[in-house]
Amino acid sequence: MWISAPEIPPGVPGAGRLSCAPRNLRRKIPPEFRIPLCGTVLTIAFVRIIITGLVGQYPFGGVIWDYLQYLLGFRSLGHEVLYLEDSGAWPYDPEAGTITSDCSFALRSLGRIFADFGMAESWIYRNGADGKFYGAGEATARDWLRHGDLLVNVSSAGWLRDYDLRVGHRMFIDGDPMFCQIGLLDGSDPLYAGRLRDHDSHFTFGLSVGDPDCPVPTDGIAWKPTVQPVALDQWPVTDCPAGAPWTTVMNWASYRPKIWEGRPYGQKDLEFEKFAELPRLSGQNLKIAMGLGVDGKRPAARLRSLGWNLVEPQEAVPDHVTYREFLRNSIGEWSVAKQGYVAGQTGWFSCRSACYLALARPVVVQETGWTRHLPSGNGAFAFRTLEEAGEAMEAARRDYPRHSLAARKIAEEYFDASKVCAKLLKSI
Numbered sequence: 001m002w003i004s005a006p007e008i009p010p011g012v013p014g015a016g017r018l019s020c021a022p023r024n025l026r027r028k029i030p031p032e033f034r035i036p037l038c039g040t041v042l043t044i045a046f047v048r049i050i051i052t053g054l055v056g057q058y059p060f061g062g063v064i065w066d067y068l069q070y071l072l073g074f075r076s077l078g079h080e081v082l083y084l085e086d087s088g089a090w091p092y093d094p095e096a097g098t099i100t101s102d103c104s105f106a107l108r109s110l111g112r113i114f115a116d117f118g119m120a121e122s123w124i125y126r127n128g129a130d131g132k133f134y135g136a137g138e139a140t141a142r143d144w145l146r147h148g149d150l151l152v153n154v155s156s157a158g159w160l161r162d163y164d165l166r167v168g169h170r171m172f173i174d175g176d177p178m179f180c181q182i183g184l185l186d187g188s189d190p191l192y193a194g195r196l197r198d199h200d201s202h203f204t205f206g207l208s209v210g211d212p213d214c215p216v217p218t219d220g221i222a223w224k225p226t227v228q229p230v231a232l233d234q235w236p237v238t239d240c241p242a243g244a245p246w247t248t249v250m251n252w253a254s255y256r257p258k259i260w261e262g263r264p265y266g267q268k269d270l271e272f273e274k275f276a277e278l279p280r281l282s283g284q285n286l287k288i289a290m291g292l293g294v295d296g297k298r299p300a301a302r303l304r305s306l307g308w309n310l311v312e313p314q315e316a317v318p319d320h321v322t323y324r325e326f327l328r329n330s331i332g333e334w335s336v337a338k339q340g341y342v343a344g345q346t347g348w349f350s351c352r353s354a355c356y357l358a359l360a361r362p363v364v365v366q367e368t369g370w371t372r373h374l375p376s377g378n379g380a381f382a383f384r385t386l387e388e389a390g391e392a393m394e395a396a397r398r399d400y401p402r403h404s405l406a407a408r409k410i411a412e413e414y415f416d417a418s419k420v421c422a423k424l425l426k427s428i
Contacts, residue, residue: 047079048148050167052158056085056125057092059109061289061317061326062249062352066175067154068117068320072231073417074152075119077425082136082144083114086126086160094314101129110135113320152424156180159195169428172199173226175351177206178265178344181217182258197221201428207347207373214369216344217260224427225373228351229417234324235358237408240400241329245309246284246364246393248335249317249326249352251291252298258340265340269293271366272336275386279307282390284397286334289313289326327355332362332396332407334389345369353380357411362396362403364389374414379406 051074053067071081091103106125114123124135133141142163145151149168151158155175174180184193196202203226208214210223253267279286287309292298300310317323327333333356341348347369356363357380367382376382381392396403 047150048082048144049074049079049150049152050082050084050144050148051152052084052086052154052160054085054087054155054157055083055113056103056106056110057087057089059106059113059319060094061313061319061323062355064113064320065323065355066228066351067157068113069229069231069234069417070152070154070421071119071122072117072234073229073421076231076418077422081119081122082140082148083119083123084126084141084144084158084160085110085124086141087128087157088159088161089128091127091129101127103127103129103134107134116320150425153199156192156196159192169201170199171424171428172196172202174202174204174206174223175228177204177209177346177348178216178260178340179258179338180204181209181219182260182265184221185217185219186258186260203424203427205346205348205351206341206344207349208345208369209347211347214345214347216346225347226424227349227415227420228354229420230354230358230411230415231417232358232412235355235411237360238328240331240361240404243285244329244331245287246332246334247287247289247326247330248333249289249313249323250335251293253293254338256294263343265338265343267293267338267340268336269298270339271342275336275389276303276306278334278386278389281386282393284334284390284393285309287311287330289316324355324359327352327361328359330356330361331400332356332364332393332403334364334393335366337366337368341368342366347373349374354411354415357407357415360404360408362400362407364392364396375406375410379403379408379410 051067051070055064055067071083075081090099090101091106093100093102093105095105110123110125114120121136124133124141126133145163146166151167151170152173153171154173183189184196202221202223204223205227206216207225209216210218250268253269257264257266290298290310291313304310317326333353337348345368349370350365353363353365362379364381364383367384371382381396383389383392
């Protein structure tokens with residue numbers, strides 16, 4: 001039986017949609033827009049959700065997908081979404097290779113990217129150099145932050161200033177477990193710590209954070225587990241090209257190690273060195289889009305001599321389209337994790353790996369404790385040693401159709417953006 005809701009007058013946000021919002025996010029709605037049904041009430045949805053990000057600052061490859069898929073996930077549930085980039089940072093111009101007051105490159109990138117996803121009017125960028133607003137503009141930003149229902153602050157991207165911030169709920173999503181929590185407690189940035197705490201709910205990609213045997217410090221914050229949402233319709237399944245390599249996209253080191261209780265927690269460079277001999281010992285074709293370390297260096301010549309096929313990320317995956325094609329033209333992913341994720345046994349699982357799975361590409365990724373929370377051994381493989389990494393790649397190759405199908409099923413069950421975003425709403 002179809003249930004038709006009363007028509008909402010034009011101009012009222014959410015006209016014609018039924019609510020899938022949790023009760024604590026539903027705004028006060030006039031009685032004529034509430035429908036009694038079998039002892040319950042169907043409520044017309046006009047939940048407005050603001051998602052923060054750094055797409056304009058870093059309009060490259062996977063960074064774009066990391067943020068955009070939250071908007072796509074919430075939009076698929078029928079909610080109104082707005083992307084707001086106000087980090088306080090001055091723009092970065094990769095064409096000039098420098099920080100600048102000119103945000104032209106960021107604006108061009110944002111315009112093109114959001115148009116590609118049918119959201120040309122749904123983004124706002126604020127230039128940290130002069131405070132000016134672009135895209136949907138200042139009035140829209142201030143209205144949504146005062147009257148909106150939910151602010152989703154993804155990976156510390158939005159440290160909002162000088163707003164009348166009365167949004168119904170503030171959600172923080174940590175994509176960098178162990179490092180995020182150390183930054184909260186080590187006293188290095190009290191302003192960061194205060195802003196992080198000033199949220200109503202806290203979620204983390206560290207699926208084990210808060211478990212008794214996980215050393216990540218929580219300091220009283222009730223961290224809830226979550227994963228990267230993946231808009232599955234953006235990652236259609238295609239046949240694997242003949243001779244495709246194992247690939248990944250990574251930085252040699254994103255930042256310097258952090259110290260907690262006298263122990264350093266470092267980056268991917270420390271873990272990668274343990275597997276430097278993998279191409280020779282496994283006989284597999286391994287292609288890495290590898291960015292530089294914090295000092296602008298990486299041991300490229302030595303790694304190439306060991307059989308690694310290194311390519312430059314700015315050439316191989318400069319935007320969201322080429323990034324998807326890079327993943328698609330792979331047999332699957334092989335990747336290490338940050339040493340801090342491994343040492344902390346955080347349960348972190350990569351947003352990039354989730355996209356490989358959506359494309360029906362198996363992943364062979366380092367164990368961080370994620371196998372306690374997600375399926376492993378069929379479509380997704382964990383490794384701790386050089387030998388385990390080689391054996392997992394060979395197992396996936398040997399029965400590729402089965403592992404390819406299993407990979408997509410994992411994505412559908414655990415990473416589907418509509419499911420992940422609905423669970424976030426239900427959890428607050």
